[in-house]
Amino acid sequence: MTAPPIDPSAAGPRPGGPVAGMPAFPPPSRRRSGAGTAVVVLIAVAGLVGLLVAGYLAVALGMSVLAVGTLVALVPLAIVLLAVRWVDRWEPEPRWALWLAFLWGAAVSVAIALLVDLGVQLFAAFASPDGASSDEALQAVVQAPFVEELAKGLGVLLIYALARSHLDGPVDGLVYAATIAAGFAFTENILYFGSALIEGGAGELGMTFVIRGLFSPFAHVLFTACTGIAVGIAARRGHGANVFGWFGLGLACAVLLHAFWNGSLAFADAFALYFTVQVPFFVGAIVVTVLLRREERRVTRARLGEYAAAGWFSADEVDGLSSWAGRRAALAWARAQRPPRTGQVQRFIADATRLAFTRNAIATGRADVRRFEDERALLEAVVRDRNTISS
Template identity: 30%
Template sequence: MNLLLFAIAPVCVIILYIYLKDKYDKEPKLLLFYCFMFGGFVSIIITTILYMMFDYVVTLDKLDIMQQFIRAFFVVGFTEEFSKYIIVRYYAQTKDAFNEPFDGIVYAVMVSMGFAATENIFYVLEGGYEIAILRAFTAIPAHATFAILMGYFMGQAKFSNNRAQLNLKGLLLAIVFHGAYDFFLFIDFVPGVWIGAFVSLIVGIILSRNAIKAHQINSHLRQKL
């Protein structure tokens, strides 16, 4: 039970942080719950299916840098972010409650944290407290930054004539940051290169904070207050 709490705690902290940052019109709690659950189950199922398809088609050498680049960006990054994207795009973005650009960040984070919670439970139950603590400060915040960057553009897309372009821009940015983060971890056989993952994470966090502030400042709901 304690391990389970360790696995879920960082997810809850991030959810609360984003919920409190939604200053002008809180989202329906039931809708947030659904997005979390869809991320935790539907996105995981989609990811698993896509992984199986990739594994059937191609086998990648773990000691080949170029093949690990393909794995990081085109297998893991694309698969996981796409599985989250379709929930935000075809479920959350269609709701009337999605009524300001910041909501793109809120719903993307909820879906992503559902995904991260399920993933983290497996990792932590297998690896124990050390893995729980490590992932609380690395993988879980990383998933959040990918979601915020995606959600920033998906929030813009809802109220733009260039909806498709902005939605895909958000997906692409999440894939790029997810791929970069994983790539440096996948090639850990190169001494010291893992530092690149933390650099990628820090840059993602900075951009995420800027994205949150930008949507807060530019919200049309703020201007009505």
């Protein structure tokens, strides 16, 4: 499909000479009305659920053990969140959406999993007159993968519904899915670390930390990333019911990977499978992530090139915006100014990057009225940013 032509007069002429560099754009504040209220309510509800989950953990583990488990669980959480930030550097997602994703994973997804598990335990107790418990291996390989991945995946769908302009590609889906998974793993690790400390003391806690915190901190991220990437692909191909089919496909992959991981721990030599299967899979995931990030830079260069042809950017600006070296040079220039203009240049980079991805949605036939409104607003923002930098 041919993209609609760019109107060079939509927000006024491009002033001045080029400003090297540019980062990622928070959404226009004017559109936070209904969706903004829903986000605030959801974050508040997720926070309340988080308090209930924390209360459950405090009762189950005790306050002192909960405190130790939380401190230890912060280590793998930091590792994962640093990796997510690396993935999200080119076009950073808004903080409110990331907070919602994290709280959904750490609180709501965990609460769903705990409630389902409680229901299964009660059903097993009533169904077995002799009081026999349910099969733990079956729970680990069937129940946990399906329930946990569905609970986390619903969070990805929720963010897609609330912030479609911010989940418009596989990298965005990966970032939100990884953030949800990081939250879920954080709470789950508190429970595992606390239980290990109660059952076997510091030695058992240390072994559990090595296995969960150092060998496999990205396990949940790899599982849920399948769902996030699938929803991102659906978003890039167009909105509508199409997303549910892709969601189902991604969820199936996430459940299978999760079941395989849990099954390897329950039925096979976990260390052998870790080095022969899990490590190569993790390396493959890194390669896919690098390729997706490279595609983001390609889209930025191509779409800003269209605006350059219409007079909105110079060739030097496009080069600066679409490469890490150009962005670093722009920020170095901004820091050297008196007074420094780092914030202004970062906003210029952010607005221009968001503009490129908005244009990509229009050019590929995925635009609705809001996208065209965003394009106009972002063109105006780029002009303001350039004026602010040069003033």
